[in-house]
Amino acid sequence: MKAGLTTSLLAHAAFLGIGLFTVAPPRAFDVDDVESFPVDIIPIESITQVQEGDREAPEVETPSPKPTRRVQPVENALKTGDNDQDLENPPTPELQPKPVETAVAPKAIEEPAPEPDVKPEPQPEPEKTPDPVADTIAEQEPDPESAELPEDVPVPTPRPKTPPPQTAKTPKTEQADQKTDQVAALLNKEKAAGGGAKRATKQASLGGERTTKGSKLTQSEMDALRGQIQRCWNVPAGVSNAEDLKISIKMRLDKSGAIEGRPEVVSGGGGTGISRIAAESARRAVLRCAPFNLPAAKYDAWADVIVHFDPSDMF
């Protein structure tokens, strides 16, 4: 046994000696240089962060809302417009004077002037050769009196236009002064001049209807919203083939993500038949899915949402 143990110990010592001190650690892997992908991070603020301004205006360095005529800036004004007060909703528009349809006076009919008791001329002088044509023309010169306008032609009076029904949308605000603003807006009979009293004298810069205050939905949040709506959307049968049945629905959301008011079809859905059905289905989808689960901190970004429904994407 002793011999065996000695042999074994010696063999192990030799083996470990070789293994531990002569065998180098494995060479590190040589990783070939991987071809790199250039990745650019493109800012999309130009799409998501919109300043208030004019849609058609050229881009300028300093943002500016639409210019107003009178320069009387009201402090803390929220809306752009020409009013002295800052109003939530625009004052009652003045009735547009409609072009009065006055009955045109009947055209002077060129009736041959009644022969003013032409007395049979005495015999013409023999030396003067009668020119019958010239005489007739001379005689037929219109009498200016005959073309006089008739005095008693009835003139239709313009029908008074009924003012369009105004729906007083009451935004949910707690502040009392805002409510008084709204009341003032309702009672205001001033000339229509846009919404608020935010003033600028400069040329309007490129921008949207409202300032989005820099918050923007990330792509994944947009996808989440898209997914929420898509779940509720029953594409009407037969619509799938119609490639051009694209509906855009605009909706206003409150802070809890519920729909405020009635979602409105912005584009598409016109006409009859299948496109109307498609528009209705899109609207139903939006209504059924509400309230939407969106980040409350970015309410400014999703207060107004336009959703594009494209049935061809669904298949």
Added chain:
Amino acid sequence: MEQIALAAPGSELSIWALFWQAGWIVKSVMIGLLLASVWTWAIVVDKMVAYARMRRTLNKFEQVFWSGQSLEELYRSLSERKTSGMGTIFVAAMREWKKSFEKGANSQLALQTRIDKAMDLALGREMERLEGRLGFLATIGSAAPFIGLFGTVIGIMTSFQAIAGSKSTNLAVVAPGIAEALLATAIGLLAAIPAVVAYNKLSSDAGKLSARMEGFADEFSAILSRQIDEKLGSRA
């Protein structure tokens, strides 16, 4: 401290370094497995030598036994020195035979039984000597992988704890701990594989030797039985 060692980018990866980096449980598992491996190989060497010697002894004894030498002479020459294998069986049987005849046994059957018993005992003792410690090989062969695996699991566990502490999932941080833990399984397998192979080989060798000795015992028993018949018959 361990975290820093894990996070160190250029930490050595030689086997020796891996061993020293391991925790005490993994280290003791590795040392235990190494000792088991040493003992296994000691047994293997010992048994190989012993079986070869036994085979030689058997061959020599058979040669002598069947050479026509008288049993009495053979017994006399063998009983004086240390014997092994068939020699031991032969001596045990002859001793029993001699004792019985010196005292004048008269039962044929009892004598035969006694001789067989003596031979069985001698055979058993020889086999015990041959097969002793083979059980250790079997145990190492089956248990060493598990012991190594235990070390690996403990090592990976601690290395994961260290990774969680270092708050980095870089593969360079993860790899050394896992390599170190896997070393335990490697040593376990290193001990187990020779043990299994050697156990199978040695136990089959032992079986062959045992069969040879049993065959000799039966043969010798038959020879002695004939002798008893002749002696008792002539006496009667």
